[in-house]
Amino acid sequence: MTIDNRHSQILGCAKNLRKNMTEQERKLWFTFLKNHPLRFYRQKLVGRYILDFYCHRAKLAIEIDGSQHYEDKQEAYDFERTAYLKRLGILVIRYTNRDVSLHFNEVKIDIDRILQERLGLNPWEMHH
Template sequence: MPRKHNKALTPNARKLRKNMTPEERKLWFEFLRLYPVHILRQKVIGNFIVDFYCAKAKLVIELDGSQHYSDAGINDDQKRTETLHTYDLAVIRFSNKDINDNFPGVCQSIDRVIQDRTMNKV
């Protein structure tokens, strides 16, 4: 299924890049920004703005704050993930608590997934 870029979301994505959460900022500046495989932040994919996106690995990385654990948040995240899967994208999620309490483990997990998904790609 082709990914449509919803241009109407671009200004909001730009705002989100400028106003990242503390956990997004930590993951970006302390790990993803200098990662050897190119990763984008606050990327518009379809009708969503994903936290981080690695095109080479076809991977979306999402950080979830407390609002993601309400019934509505869980339901919205499930629909979002299902839609992203139709674009042949994998989605991995980490809680803000994971970032704050186990940052090295989060980085290792992301690295492992990217390595696994790019191993046979040029």
């Protein structure tokens, strides 16, 4: 498979993931990240990886993990992926589906806190 074919295959997969977001991804996107003052992308392609949510300005990736992320094969893949993104200066933060479902306000506060730290902003600057 050529690089161009692989790239278009991954792009197609990202597009499909955008159309078929999980309940928790939809909740985070539509009630928080979509209209966040800092621009976020969903299912963003970086290298050969698709990030659930990505803020380029802060170099922050947000991953929402379902139960499959705790299987050995997936944990190894996630570790390799996180190491690759770290080499690009991208911080990966992870929340479980349960976190988003049961502790949504805490997740939002945590994301804003990390964005503020990464960009050296105070909360007022970020939301105005």
